[in-house]
Amino acid sequence: MSLPARGVFGERILALADEIARHSEAGDNLTCTYLTPAHHAAASLLLHWMRQAGLKAEIDATANVVGRLPSVMPGAKTLIIGSHYDTVRNAGKYDGRLGILTGLVVLEHLIRVGAELPFNVELIAFSEEEGVRFATPFIGSHAIVGKFDTAILERTDRAGLHLFEVMMEAGLDLKKIPSLARDPASLLGYLEVHIEQGPVLLREDLPVGIVSAIAGARRQVLTVTGQTGHAGTVPMLGRHDAAAAAAEIVLFVEQRCSRGDTLVGTVGQLNVPQGAINTIPGRCELSLDIRAGDNATRDSAIDDITAECAAIAARRGVTIESREVMNSAAAPCAPRLQLVFADAVKRAGYRAHTLLSGAGHDAMVFNGVCDIGMLFVRCGNGGISHSPLETVAASDADAGARVLLDALMHVG
Numbered sequence: 345m346s347l348p349a350r351g352v353f354g355e356r357i358l359a360l361a362d363e364i365a366r367h368s369e370a371g372d373n374l375t376c377t378y379l380t381p382a383h384h385a386a387a388s389l390l391l392h393w394m395r396q397a398g399l400k401a402e403i404d405a406t407a408n409v410v411g412r413l414p415s416v417m418p419g420a421k422t423l424i425i426g427s428h429y430d431t432v433r434n435a436g437k438y439d440g441r442l443g444i445l446t447g448l449v450v451l452e453h454l455i456r457v458g459a460e461l462p463f464n465v466e467l468i469a470f471s472e473e474e475g476v477r478f479a480t481p482f483i484g485s486h487a488i489v490g491k492f493d494t495a496i497l498e499r500t501d502r503a504g505l506h507l508f509e510v511m512m513e514a515g516l517d518l519k520k521i522p523s524l525a526r527d528p529a530s531l532l533g534y535l536e537v538h539i540e541q542g543p544v545l546l547r548e549d550l551p552v553g554i555v556s557a558i559a560g561a562r563r564q565v566l567t568v569t570g571q572t573g574h575a576g577t578v579p580m581l582g583r584h585d586a587a588a589a590a591a592e593i594v595l596f597v598e599q600r601c602s603r604g605d606t607l608v609g610t611v612g613q614l615n616v617p618q619g620a621i622n623t624i625p626g627r628c629e630l631s632l633d634i635r636a637g638d639n640a641t642r643d644s645a646i647d648d649i650t651a652e653c654a655a656i657a658a659r660r661g662v663t664i665e666s667r668e669v670m671n672s673a674a675a676p677c678a679p680r681l682q683l684v685f686a687d688a689v690k691r692a693g694y695r696a697h698t699l700l701s702g703a704g705h706d707a708m709v710f711n712g713v714c715d716i717g718m719l720f721v722r723c724g725n726g727g728i729s730h731s732p733l734e735t736v737a738a739s740d741a742d743a744g745a746r747v748l749l750d751a752l753m754h755v756g
């Protein structure tokens with residue numbers, strides 16, 4: 345198949361990302377949360393671009409923008425290419441949008457050259473992934489896999505508006521949501537191109553990488569209870585300092601989670617409620633976020649941390665309670681789709697490097713529904729994302745598009 349000149353895909357992706365980023369609900373930064381005027385404008389623009397590219401496109405009942413390229417083969421299965429167009433507050437221009445726009449330029453090219461694929465393609469720009477406005481993520485992709493939970497319709501945003509009101513106000517037909525669910529038997533797979541949002545590909549000096557799995561996360565809130573006392577009068581021996589116990593836990597988490605390829609562990613919150621400079625901490629609260637490429641690795645780290653907490657508690661005469669607040673399973677990428685991407689990466693002239701996704705993506709919603717495959721594109725600027733400082737080089741976006749195009753020619 346004829347390919348556009350090197351760089352053409354990449355320049356266009358970045359230009360489109362700039363254009364769609366003009367629609368923001370904040371004056372001085374990019375913020376595009378679910379069903380705000382900026383979000384509507386972004387959806388309209390995507391719809392326009394998809395139709396211009398030659399796709400049959402529409403906005404569905406959860407505001408996903410869906411473009412279809414039907415196969416010439418009767419009864420063909422459907423490959424979904426997706427990512428999200430909502431953003432966090434004060435966002436970068438490429439998180440989510442890069443994947444949509446990469447799919448767009450590639451399908452536009454296939455249509456232009458008259459390529460015939462043995463499967464249907466659906467390019468889905470998911471309306472909601474970040475969970476910013478209603479504190480519930482994956483609204484768009486959940487509808488596509490039939491996991492839209494109607495209980496979330498009662499949720500309210502910061503202004504007190506209910507999700508169902510906002511959706512109805514936007515002209516979305518809530519009764520149609522169940523019918524958005526795709527039949528898993530009809531799906532060939534799900535592919536997502538996404539900015540890496542980390543520094544691994546920068547360090548590897550590679551424009552793209554193949555994702556092995558999306559890490560499963562477990563989060564806990566730990567409460568350490570000791571004994572408060574006067575900082576000047578209680579001797580060091582015999583203190584039950586809750587913060588000192590918490591400090592031991594933090595160091596153990598760091599040390600334990602340094603043993604394991606894909607394992608990461610973070611204590612991101614550490615509080616001494618009503619702490620005072622001259623009081624021995626009687627209580628300390630800390631958070632725990634443990635992720636790994638497979639559930640067993642992550643769970644064994646949690647088990648060791650739990651055992652260490654018990655030992656610390658016994659030694660220091662404190663109690664440590666834990667409450668699990670999140671448990672999401674790791675989503676492995678299908679070996680066959682990893683191979684399709686790896687072969688395409690090699691044919692493009694790069695080393696095929698495989699890496700774990702520490703962040704969640706729409707792709708994880710398709711885990712258990714159909715095969716998933718993800719391609720990461722190098723994130724510039726040290727790997728900063730969820731920030732206006734997020735960057736992607738045009739040449740890297742170009743490599744991502746070329747690899748996706750090649751993968752489409754070999755995935756069927």
Ligand SMILES: [Zn+2]
Binds near residue numbers: 439473705
């Ligand atoms: Zn994203």
